[in-house]
Amino acid sequence: MTETDLSILTELYDIIKDRKENPSEDSYVCSLLNHRKGIDKILEKVGEESIETILAVKSENKEEMIYESSDLLFHLMVMFVAKGISLEEIATELKKRRK
Numbered sequence: 001m002t003e004t005d006l007s008i009l010t011e012l013y014d015i016i017k018d019r020k021e022n023p024s025e026d027s028y029v030c031s032l033l034n035h036r037k038g039i040d041k042i043l044e045k046v047g048e049e050s051i052e053t054i055l056a057v058k059s060e061n062k063e064e065m066i067y068e069s070s071d072l073l074f075h076l077m078v079m080f081v082a083k084g085i086s087l088e089e090i091a092t093e094l095k096k097r098r099k
């Protein structure tokens with residue numbers, strides 16, 4: 001995979017951030033960010049998708065692993081936006097750990 005292909009990650013983050021700044025009725029992201037349960041709804045999804053990812057890996061089905069990991073990554077990004085964490089901050093932390 002080329003570096004350009006990974007730009008979907010920053011694009012998606014920006015879309016999620018835009019949903020926070022410009023709420024709309026029919027948006028799934030807004031339904032999570034503005035849920036009556038608050039951050040707990042997002043954490044519920046992160047938990048669910050984590051379990052589904054673990055089960056997919058255990059099933060040895062690569063397509064499922066990719067599908068469920070994508071769901072997990074997406075919900076993690078919603079969590080980052082909800083808590084004001086940028087992808088740069090995550091990258092900086094990972095960079096600090098680089099040996």
Ligand SMILES: N=c1c2ncn([C@@H]3O[C@H](COP(=O)(O)OP(=O)(O)OP(=O)(O)O)[C@@H](O)[C@H]3O)c2ncn1[C@@H]1O[C@H](COP(=O)(O)O)[C@@H](O)[C@H]1O
Binds near residue numbers: 028029030
């Ligand atoms: N990448 C995604 C994405 N991945 C997963 N999902 C949604 O995440 C949910 C996954 O949860 P589940 O599998 O548990 O499905 P569910 O039963 O509908 O979920 P719940 O009822 O339990 O909340 C599904 O509703 C998927 O549609 C996503 N929804 C949106 N996006 C991106 O986010 C952007 C903004 O979306 P909107 O906010 O809807 O405009 C879109 O342009 C997409 O690029």
